[in-house]
Amino acid sequence: MTFRKFSKRAIITSLFLGILLAGSVAFAWWTAGGSGTGYAKAASASPLTTVDVSASTTNDLYPGGDGTLTIQIHNPNTYQVTVNSITPTGPGTSGVPACTAANTVTMPSAITGQTIVIPAGNDSAVLTYPGAVHMNLGAGPDNSCQGLTFSIPVSLTGVNS
Amino acid sequence: MARPVRSTVIAPVIAGVLAVSAIAVAGTIGQHGSITGQPAKRHLAIHGHVRHLMPGRPKILRVHVRNPLGASVAVYQLRAVVRTGRGRRGACPAQVIHIRTWKGFRKVAASSRRTFRLRIRLRKRAPDRCQGARWKIHYHARSVRL
Numbered sequence: 001m002t003f004r005k006f007s008k009r010a011i012i013t014s015l016f017l018g019i020l021l022a023g024s025v026a027f028a029w030w031t032a033g034g035s036g037t038g039y040a041k042a043a044s045a046s047p048l049t050t051v052d053v054s055a056s057t058t059n060d061l062y063p064g065g066d067g068t069l070t071i072q073i074h075n076p077n078t079y080q081v082t083v084n085s086i087t088p089t090g091p092g093t094s095g096v097p098a099c100t101a102a103n104t105v106t107m108p109s110a111i112t113g114q115t116i117v118i119p120a121g122n123d124s125a126v127l128t129y130p131g132a133v134h135m136n137l138g139a140g141p142d143n144s145c146q147g148l149t150f151s152i153p154v155s156l157t158g159v160n161s
Numbered sequence: 162m163a164r165p166v167r168s169t170v171i172a173p174v175i176a177g178v179l180a181v182s183a184i185a186v187a188g189t190i191g192q193h194g195s196i197t198g199q200p201a202k203r204h205l206a207i208h209g210h211v212r213h214l215m216p217g218r219p220k221i222l223r224v225h226v227r228n229p230l231g232a233s234v235a236v237y238q239l240r241a242v243v244r245t246g247r248g249r250r251g252a253c254p255a256q257v258i259h260i261r262t263w264k265g266f267r268k269v270a271a272s273s274r275r276t277f278r279l280r281i282r283l284r285k286r287a288p289d290r291c292q293g294a295r296w297k298i299h300y301h302a303r304s305v306r307l
Contacts, residue, residue, distance in 0.1 A: 031303070031304065031306070032204065032230060032234050032304045032305070032306060033204055033302065033303060033304070034205025034207050034226065034236075034300075034301070034302035034303075035204065035205075035301050035302070036205075036208045036209075037207075037298060037300065038207075038209040038210040038222075038241075038297075038300065039210045039295055039296060039297055040210065040211050040212075040214055040246075040260075040283075041211070041212045041293070041294070041295045042213075042214045042246075042283055042287070042291050042292060042294050043212075043213040043214060043292070043293070044292045079218070160215055160217070
């Protein structure tokens, strides 16, 4: 009985492959992988609210003239917010129909370029903007507006900071 | 005249096959802990989540790695891959979430659990539509048996 003769190269190759195979299996056994899933969820921002947005709190508003806007903002979020702009969304209201019909109080332009920092869950300081509101002359002067305070609807734009 | 090569070729191959078989059997028994007929638990189980991500604010993502194997392992890498998120305002790209890969060498004992802390951040310039969005995360761990 005779055996086939192998070349030296074949012997070395088969030995190498055998060791490689054994090594690969041993490595696969030695290492342990793992996988799984989870999730990340972003927070939702709560809208800023105003504690107070009013005009003529110091009785400086008169027909045809400008007055001071007073505003205090509340940040209900769990993070600090910086308000950049205050934009009017309609005319002011006083709660007295006769005054509203006769004279309109408006905020002619938005207040921009601000950096009003409001800590999480807190109110801002009471901010004043002289000359930011205007009382139109309307059809005619109406004494029912005297001494009233007007609420100005605004929208606030800010970013978390 | 070349000498017969049965002993120099076939014998190492047989030895190799036997060694591999022995390793495989040892590995199977080691993963069971005991031969109970239960399917072998070959992988670490990983889960973890985080909420209330805010743009630009890093948070810690606690990832729990459970080792169901019968032997202790040492985790040397824990990687997280984020999928596209979805929220009430639509889809939000995965690129706005950054999770740093954990690298080190931490032992997780057999049949026990350890918590890894990964740093996660929602990019500061994430679009507004990402508010309230939820991203699925796939974890991949690499470890060696001890």
